[in-house]
Amino acid sequence: MASLNDYLFVSGLLFAIGLGGVMIRRNIIVIFMSLELMLAAANITLVAFSRLHISANGLPDYDGQVLVFFIITVAAAEVAVGLAIIVALYRARQTIDVEDLTSMRG
Amino acid sequence: MEIYIFYFFSLLAVVGGVMLVTFRNPVSSALSMVLSFVGMAGLFIGLNAYFVGIIQILVYAGAIMVLFIFIIMLLDLNDETKIRFKSSTVIAGVIIPLMLVIQVLGVIQMGPEDDSFTPITREVLAAAAESEALAGQEKIREILTHPTSPQLPDTNLIGMTIFRDFNFPLQVMGILLLVATIGVVVLSKRSSKSSKS
Numbered sequence: 001m002a003s004l005n006d007y008l009f010v011s012g013l014l015f016a017i018g019l020g021g022v023m024i025r026r027n028i029i030v031i032f033m034s035l036e037l038m039l040a041a042a043n044i045t046l047v048a049f050s051r052l053h054i055s056a057n058g059l060p061d062y063d064g065q066v067l068v069f070f071i072i073t074v075a076a077a078e079v080a081v082g083l084a085i086i087v088a089l090y091r092a093r094q095t096i097d098v099e100d101l102t103s104m105r106g
Numbered sequence: 107m108e109i110y111i112f113y114f115f116s117l118l119a120v121v122g123g124v125m126l127v128t129f130r131n132p133v134s135s136a137l138s139m140v141l142s143f144v145g146m147a148g149l150f151i152g153l154n155a156y157f158v159g160i161i162q163i164l165v166y167a168g169a170i171m172v173l174f175i176f177i178i179m180l181l182d183l184n185d186e187t188k189i190r191f192k193s194s195t196v197i198a199g200v201i202i203p204l205m206l207v208i209q210v211l212g213v214i215q216m217g218p219e220d221d222s223f224t225p226i227t228r229e230v231l232a233a234a235a236e237s238e239a240l241a242g243q244e245k246i247r248e249i250l251t252h253p254t255s256p257q258l259p260d261t262n263l264i265g266m267t268i269f270r271d272f273n274f275p276l277q278v279m280g281i282l283l284l285v286a287t288i289g290v291v292v293l294s295k296r297s298s299k300s301s302k303s
Contacts (some may be wrong), residue, residue, distance in 0.1 A: 001108045001112075001177055001222065001223060001225065002109055002112040002152070003110065003221045003222045003223070004209075004218075004221035004222070004223065005214045005215065005221050006112065006116075007149065007153070008210070008217070009210065009211070009214060009215055010116040010119065010120070011116055012113070012206065012207055012210030012214075012267070013120055013207060013210075013283065014119055014120065014142070014146075015206070015303075016203035016204070016206045016210075017120065017123035017124060017126075017203065018123065019199075019202065019203045020127055020199045020200060020202075020203040020207060021123075021126060021127035021201075022197035023195060023198060023199035023202065024127065024191060024195055024200075025127065026191070027132060027183070027190065029174065029177065029178060029181075029183070030126070030127075030132055030134075030135050031131050031217070032174075033126055033135055033136065033174060033270055034126065034127065035231070036139065036166070036170065037123055037142060039127060040142075040143060040162070040166060041145055043146070043150075043158070043162075044146060044149055044282055045165055047119050047149075047150050047153050047155045047158055048153060049153045050153075050156065051153045051154060051223055052221070052223060053266050054180075054224055055239075056237065056238075056239055056285070057113065057234045057237035057238075057239040057255060058230050058233050058234040058237060059153065059226070059231075059258065059263065060155075060231070060236045060260075060263075061234045061257070061262050061273070062228075062264050062267040063267065065158050065260075065264055065267075066264060066267050066272050068158050068269075068273075069161065069264065070275065070288055071159065072162065072165050073160075073279050073283065074163055074279075075166075075170070076140060076165055076169065076170060076280065077220075077283055077286035078280065078286075079173055079174075080209075080286055080287075080290050081286050081289050083173055083174070083177045083213050083294040084289070085293060085295045086177065086181075087177060087181070087294060088181065088293050088294070090146050091296075092182050095293070096183070098182065106187070
């Protein structure tokens with residue numbers, strides 16, 4: 001069976017891919033998807049540690065998985081609000097390219 | 107055998123992530139995001155977290171992906187064929203995540219020496235059924251000590267943890283969802299000039 005370190009490495013790799021996507025891409029929807037990838041990559045770490053830590057009754061410690069459940073809930077709410085903001089932005093500016101959205105640049 | 111399943115699903119997740127970043131068409135990006143999330147759900151199920159794995163597929167690969175595709179269709183986006191990436195951002199976007207991966211590798215080296223998971227066997231399940239923490243939980247004990255196929259009742263145990271130990275955070279989460287719903291309605295309401303305050 002794969003060890004904890006394997007899972008942590010996959011999680012870190014996925015987080016790095018998401019970070020690269022946020023930095024490289026200019027389409028705001030794809031940036032948002034990369035953000036979701038980073039959130040989900042952190043979940044792997046939580047589930048791996050929840051499986052590693054055996055609680056008093058000999059079964060995995062489920063506190064970590066409850067936190068994952070809450071993260072997924074927050075991510076769903078975040079996607080709904082974020083996409084509504086993107087639609088409002090597109091209505092106002094007719095673009096979703098981050099290079100064209102410079103009105104807040106100092 | 108199990109290690110190959112782990113490799114398969116982690117490869118699925120990583121390849122999906124790379125495709126998400128590299129595809130120019132946003133619809134292809136959304137579909138490769140689903141591929142990545144399905145791979146992650148496989149990893150969760152490999153960690154005996156069946157409930158979280160199924161929730162991952164239902165919420166991420168189902169609801170969130172449909173929402174993304176819907177918005178892409180609504181905005182009627184074209185491919186980014188004309189736009190070239192700036193070489194400076196590409197270099198920064200490769201080097202900084204690479205540094206992060208190297209740091210993760212360094213941290214992993216310093217991890218606990220025994221990092222293998224204790225397997226969940228029949229004996230572990232039977233011992234858990236006798237533990238004090240599950241005293242009086244007849245339903246859970248019945249699943250743990252099933253005569254032919256004892257299972258890990260992880261959905262029952264997560265439910266117990268959420269509603270007993272994390273009851274207040276759960277209610278805060280309900281408020282958060284309500285606020286998000288109201289926020290989305292306010293944001294997507296087309297503001298006419300007369301009603302502008």
